[in-house]
Amino acid sequence: MSLRLKAITREEHLAFVGRRPSASHMQVPSWGDVKPDWQARSLGWFDEGDRLVGAGLVLLRPLPKLKRYLAYLPEGPLIDWSAPDLDRWLRPMLGHLKAQGVFSVKMGPPVVTRRWSAEAVKAAIADPQAGRLRDAEATSHEPGALAVADRLRAMGWQQTEPGDEDGFAAGQPRYVFQVPFAGKSLEEVQQGFNQQWRRNIKKAEKAGVKVVRGGYEDLPVFYELYVETARRDRFIPRPQAYFERMWTALADEDPDRMRLYLAHHEGEVLSAATMLTVGEHVWYSYGASTDRKREVQPNNAIQWRMMSDAHELGASVYDLRGITDTLDEGNHLLGLLRFKVGTGGQAVEYLGEWDFPLNRFLHKALDLYMSRR
Template structure:
């Protein structure tokens, strides 16, 4: 196999050919994501077996000042046949040419994130673990489903010189989270989905309705309003907010690729915005990407109403999965991220652990220096 650069249309066509809602799909591997990430250079690369395009990846490059070498990062990618079941291609035949191509482009290290599910826990299992407090972390809870192929893939990656990125203390990887929560939708209607919600979730949806909370889809002109709520949320939940320009760039780039790919929803009571969220869709897979809520009016449960409207739209449009993105793996009720886990588990879906992010240090010294820099940020 050989690797060569892909044009935007060629890359996008490959993404569409794989956009059936499978777990290997990610909007972070669409060409538009490169335009979102200012401060990074981007390039689309394709794996060719003869004339056949069999894999693709969006590579983001982050240069080290004054050195001229870069970190090469493939967020939640690349889109390749990780187990070789569809193509018969061995793992080393995917990764060796990738490392060679990125070495030639001046990369000191390669980071990638296989979109491969290793373990799955039902919402019922997570709730039980949260209630009995026998476990401190989700990763310690016996999983309902384990994919042994993922464990074999981990061993194979290590044998090829790749190293799994160390997680932070709250269970998140350094770039993308390893643990996520998702709601399967295939073959289900509104009644079946809502029946899986916790009693508290259903009660909160009715409470929001009685309080007069309404949810509407708005265009990018609503981004300043969203960002005001997002800034309030950042202070309350103790994270550093992205600037308004980031979201404006996101909508411009993703809408240019597909006008139905990214959406913005706002929940209001009267004229007062109480909550807002963005959703990204590729094929039959949808992601809740950013959420925000006001400090006032939370007793009217606008966030529950907002999520329910987004799920209703996913069902109406035939989505297979609604992905609520990252969760912490902590089961400590005193942890500041525990409420996020409780909120998402109430939807009755499933928690999943992906294989995590992996590094290949082309230049071990520069790789180590970069890891120290990240640890001190």
């Protein structure tokens, strides 16, 4: 059976997402409003009965002075990735985008390939011979993932390799850390934490740390801590306007799509974090903290409050987002990995991002430009 692809309305797109148990927060219509430098389009796949069976948010980035675009579907599209005839889904998408002037397509299939338990990650970190998580023995493998990769290669898609420095792909992270909630009580979730995590949560409570939900008016407080975190962890901070736009766009679509949490102690905000929700999937999105009063453990306190609220919302997974792939003790991101491993969750590897050059000359020129940045 053939599939037909065409532009759909935001309402159709959002309704399709709402019928799924989960979807990436980067595949809801409002995410396009968060990215003003891109032109957002909602695409829909229709079967022969004219039923909407797939959807995708595509972001178009124009080339200067040319009516040509780079198309990006972050952590999408939302289609049947297990279908043996995957070409039936992707060929119409490529044809549609080519007709719109797209010279290259990048997408991130939401397909899991491997998982490592917290114990397996800790063992890999402790092993002096283990240089990268990808080389450590996985706890489980998703049998269909390799078949998806084979089908994509056969169609001419090219896989983006993980970064040499920290294991993050050029776009979205290939390695993330997740805490499964499905079928677990909140008490069972906490029982999975290591002793240090449980001790730190109690220490924060005893010290009087109070975690509260904030609003749009609290974003400047979050941002001040975020800039401090950027200096400490050596990354380039996004502008404050980005978070203001993110809040406004996501809240307009769903008032509970984005939340802000603040950890207070004796009148001072020590830690802040944003949380995103789509269906049964909840993400810890951005975190920020100060070096002051770290002994009262505000970061553990804020994560525990967010997990508690996510569990109350009916989440099946709490996603702590990207982790480093390198296990080198000298890497500054290893401490963040250890922090996340303490939740007792699991490291998850996705299939990564894939490119399809519709115009090989322009695609190669873009690759060359990106490699020199």
